[in-house]
Amino acid sequence: MNLTVNGREHEITSAPLTPLLHVLREELEITSPKAGCQQGGCGTCTVLVDGEPRRSCLTAVATVDGASITTLEGLGEAESLSPVQAAFHAHYAAQCGFCTPGMVVAATALLERVGGPVEREDILDALGGHYCRCTGYVKIVDAVMAASRGAA
Amino acid sequence: MRGAYPSCLTKSTNTRRIGGMAAEALIPTSPEEAASLFGEGENLTVFAGGTILLPEIAAGRLKPTRALMLHRSGLDALDTAGAVIRIGAMVTIASLIDATDDLLTRFAEQVADREVRRNATVGGNLCASPGIGSQRGDLGAPLIALGARVRSTGKGGDRTEPVEDFLTGDRSGRLVLSIEYDRPTGRTASEMMRRRHAHSYAIVNVAACQTNGDLRVGVSGVGPLAVRARSVEQSRNPDDVLSDVDPVSDALASADYRRKMLPLLVRRALDQLGSA
Numbered sequence: 001m002n003l004t005v006n007g008r009e010h011e012i013t014s015a016p017l018t019p020l021l022h023v024l025r026e027e028l029e030i031t032s033p034k035a036g037c038q039q040g041g042c043g044t045c046t047v048l049v050d051g052e053p054r055r056s057c058l059t060a061v062a063t064v065d066g067a068s069i070t071t072l073e074g075l076g077e078a079e080s081l082s083p084v085q086a087a088f089h090a091h092y093a094a095q096c097g098f099c100t101p102g103m104v105v106a107a108t109a110l111l112e113r114v115g116g117p118v119e120r121e122d123i124l125d126a127l128g129g130h131y132c133r134c135t136g137y138v139k140i141v142d143a144v145m146a147a148s149r150g151a152a
Numbered sequence: 153m154r155g156a157y158p159s160c161l162t163k164s165t166n167t168r169r170i171g172g173m174a175a176e177a178l179i180p181t182s183p184e185e186a187a188s189l190f191g192e193g194e195n196l197t198v199f200a201g202g203t204i205l206l207p208e209i210a211a212g213r214l215k216p217t218r219a220l221m222l223h224r225s226g227l228d229a230l231d232t233a234g235a236v237i238r239i240g241a242m243v244t245i246a247s248l249i250d251a252t253d254d255l256l257t258r259f260a261e262q263v264a265d266r267e268v269r270r271n272a273t274v275g276g277n278l279c280a281s282p283g284i285g286s287q288r289g290d291l292g293a294p295l296i297a298l299g300a301r302v303r304s305t306g307k308g309g310d311r312t313e314p315v316e317d318f319l320t321g322d323r324s325g326r327l328v329l330s331i332e333y334d335r336p337t338g339r340t341a342s343e344m345m346r347r348r349h350a351h352s353y354a355i356v357n358v359a360a361c362q363t364n365g366d367l368r369v370g371v372s373g374v375g376p377l378a379v380r381a382r383s384v385e386q387s388r389n390p391d392d393v394l395s396d397v398d399p400v401s402d403a404l405a406s407a408d409y410r411r412k413m414l415p416l417l418v419r420r421a422l423d424q425l426g427s428a
Binding site: 014022046053057059060062128 | 177264
């Protein structure tokens, strides 16, 4: 099996039914997708599969053989944050940070899909499957609204 | 065996090895090959979207030895253009929502969240084993109300039957190929009760269709399987639904609560149809 992860191609040796999450974290040592509930319920393992957000804990690696995967590592660098990352930073949208990879990946896909300013309701719909136990969501929603308007 | 990965690819190196992850994977590339590999379904775990099975496998609670993985099987054809809507078993809930706008869509939009709906399939929703903390199979109610038919294969060959008959039959011995229903021409009604929580299954789902005086009512969420409320269809009395369904208690609601809410939701659905 093969995966292109953040632009780099990898041959995968994990068994076909291995969750994509474990392939990323343990075989490829890409650790931004977090192993949270591992039942699809918390959202922090979310990655982009061919541009669309999916739960890596619910996705058997064989079912995405040949796909292009984007994780948080593929969105920006510490010196050049992506617009969503910069907005999360500016709006204090991360506290412990455990949910942040999934939030940022899903919010990035929302902004790509809409291509312009998004409203609160769009964000609640897009991030409805992502749990944060620290922030109360207010700053996360603020950050995504700001990023969609070109502001950090 | 055709479709199976060579053994060199089923060996993991530095990844964790939990029981079933190392199952022999059969990956058919056509519906015919899927049917042939399924055979009579003996000693085989059918893997569709994985939203229910993969957590069980990863946690070591389910240890399949052979997995029939359907993602390349071509069972994902979706035809919504004609008078009969045809939905392949591997159509995801997300693509169903994108392609349809009817009674089924209203319930599909309530399934989990956007990301999970990109994995979850219609066939998997019909074949889900009963849940432990809550009930499953939220699409059962609208499919029953729409008079949907399930085409499946397995022992004795292909079979097409009403969804309510499929649900009460031996599902583990059948491979769902597709689901079809006539485009609704009459009035439809939906009533849902659920927690405000993206991943909550329904507490009570009621769907109803009325076509030329013919009423069909489906109920899901109240017990392990969706049920056709035949008593209500005949009497039009919402309270009769409790002779069709025996609500259960789970983590979401008590049986007592469901017994009180179910007739209320049936009444509202019938009111929507103007036939109460």
